[in-house]
Amino acid sequence: MEDEEDVFVGDVVTCVLKVVRENELKEGVTPQQVLAGEVKETEETEETEESEEEEKEGEKEEKEEKNIVTAEEYEQMASEFEKPEAIQFERGVVYSKRCRMWGDMRRSFPFKIHEHWYVLLSDAEDKYVLDYTMLTPLETVTEERVFPIRPMKAEKMCYHLHFLCPCYVGLDFTVPVAVKVKPESMKPKVVINQKDLDLDKKKGLIDVGVGVWSEK
Numbered sequence: 001m002e003d004e005e006d007v008f009v010g011d012v013v014t015c016v017l018k019v020v021r022e023n024e025l026k027e028g029v030t031p032q033q034v035l036a037g038e039v040k041e042t043e044e045t046e047e048t049e050e051s052e053e054e055e056k057e058g059e060k061e062e063k064e065e066k067n068i069v070t071a072e073e074y075e076q077m078a079s080e081f082e083k084p085e086a087i088q089f090e091r092g093v094v095y096s097k098r099c100r101m102w103g104d105m106r107r108s109f110p111f112k113i114h115e116h117w118y119v120l121l122s123d124a125e126d127k128y129v130l131d132y133t134m135l136t137p138l139e140t141v142t143e144e145r146v147f148p149i150r151p152m153k154a155e156k157m158c159y160h161l162h163f164l165c166p167c168y169v170g171l172d173f174t175v176p177v178a179v180k181v182k183p184e185s186m187k188p189k190v191v192i193n194q195k196d197l198d199l200d201k202k203k204g205l206i207d208v209g210v211g212v213w214s215e216k
Contacts, residue, residue, distance in 0.1 A: 007151065007181050009181060009184040013150070014146065015177070016145055017142075019143075021140050021141075115137065115168075117163055118166070119146070119162070120161070120162040124176070158176070159176075
């Protein structure tokens with residue numbers, strides 16, 4: 001339940017999945033702080049990306065203005081061209097130590113593949129898979145709401161969340177989830193202010209306009 005601490009019969013309950021890329025957080029910030037909402041999501045990272053884009057645009061403009069290349073610049077360009085090109089790591093792309101080092105084939109896979117996770121919701125005894133989804137965490141912080149469930153009786157619901165990563169070995173894990181559902185009779189009643197009820201009975205500007213138009 002969003003913005004609710006208690007769950008009652010008939011409420012719609014969803015599971016919030018939040019993935020934080022620890023290597024992209026600024027120094028001194030932990031994933032636990034980001035998940036708890038104590039720190040905003042990598043403001044420094046966004047500022048750094050903006051400054052890098054501005055620098056690239058400035059360099060591009062300088063290159064466009066300058067058309068003549070000196071002999072010294074040509075020799076420097078030739079020496080840099082002979083050096084082996086460093087691997088440019090992309091966010092979310094799967095890499096391995098066993099990679100091919102020619103052309104664009106710099107990964108263990110014969111094609112470009114992004115990191116993704118399969119999340120399975122099962123019963124507490126792992127006999128049945130109730131639902132599943134695929135998560136592709138390409139941002140520094142990725143959040144998704146999945147697995148909507150509407151409990152129909154007061155009980156303690158127990159499930160298992162299985163996180164399976166087909167891209168890397170040894171990252172699979174399981175998280176137990178328990179939800180205590182209270183009877184609907186314990187749900188606090190919503191009291192509507194009498195002033196709000198009186199305002200609903202009064203005509204608004206749209207109602208008055210429609211009334212004038214119909215009279216004409």
